[in-house]
Amino acid sequence: MFGQKQSFKFGFIGLLILLLPVLCLGKGDSEKNKNKNKVTSSKVKDKKTKVAKTKNKKSTEINITESLREHRAVTKKFPNKEDGWNKLGLLLERLGDAPRAIDAYNKALILAKKHKNKKFIVIVYGNLGNIHHSHGKLDQAIEFYQKSLNISQKMGNSQIVANTYSRFGTIYKSQGKLDKALKFYQKSLKIEKMLNHKEGMANDYANIGLIFNLKGQKKKAKQSWNLSLKLFKALKSPNVGKVQGLLKGL
DSSP, X not given: OTTXXXXXXXXXXXXXXXXXXXXXXXXXXXXXXXXXXXXXXXXHHHHHHHHHHHHHHHHHHHHHHHHHHHHHHHHHHOTTOHHHHHHHHHHHHHTTOHHHHHHHHHHHHHHHHHTTOHHHHHHHHHHHHHHHHHTTOHHHHXXXXXHHHHHHHHHTOHHHHHHHHHHHHHHHHHTTOHHHHHHHHHHHHHHHHHXXXXXXXXXXXXXXXXXXXXXXXXXXXXXHHHHHHHHHHHHTOTTHHHXXXXXXXX
């Protein structure tokens, strides 16, 4: 196993010390130096990794802040553009400013309704549902998702319908309403199959597996996760490891 130290026989070491004390001391010092160098090298690598992560985080924050400044300027110059307000809401949400994000989304929604832009109304309702969902306000989230779903169904936007069904599934799963959650994940899967959208299918199979696992139906969970894994592998998705972990945990 990794991390274990090698053990030496005392007799062999004792003989070397008696016959070649200088050589042995040199070898011992060399081993110590090697170990010391290994530890130092490891510490340096860890430090470099931490520094790199910190730099990346700061770089991301700077980029978001710069984008936020730009979009505020755009919304000030073009206050009647729903797209600008929606993007501003997304940036504020990423910065953790939920109240202002919701305010920006609401302004985008008012403008989208004014311009009778149904496609954008659906998007903004979805974003409002997402932000309420992420803050645990599930009833409000369901309300916004339902509004998004109603319009999407009338427009015939199957992909958004599938996405919304999946979101309903996630909410009901978090509420412990497993049968209801399963129903919505399966409805989403049916549409994703029709659209031949492999990533959506893989996600739905994974979520369906989670529900079966929570219901104690291990065999069905395994079947769903194997189907999910096959699709994620074909897509070379980073989710491969997650699903493999779920299967190992059965």
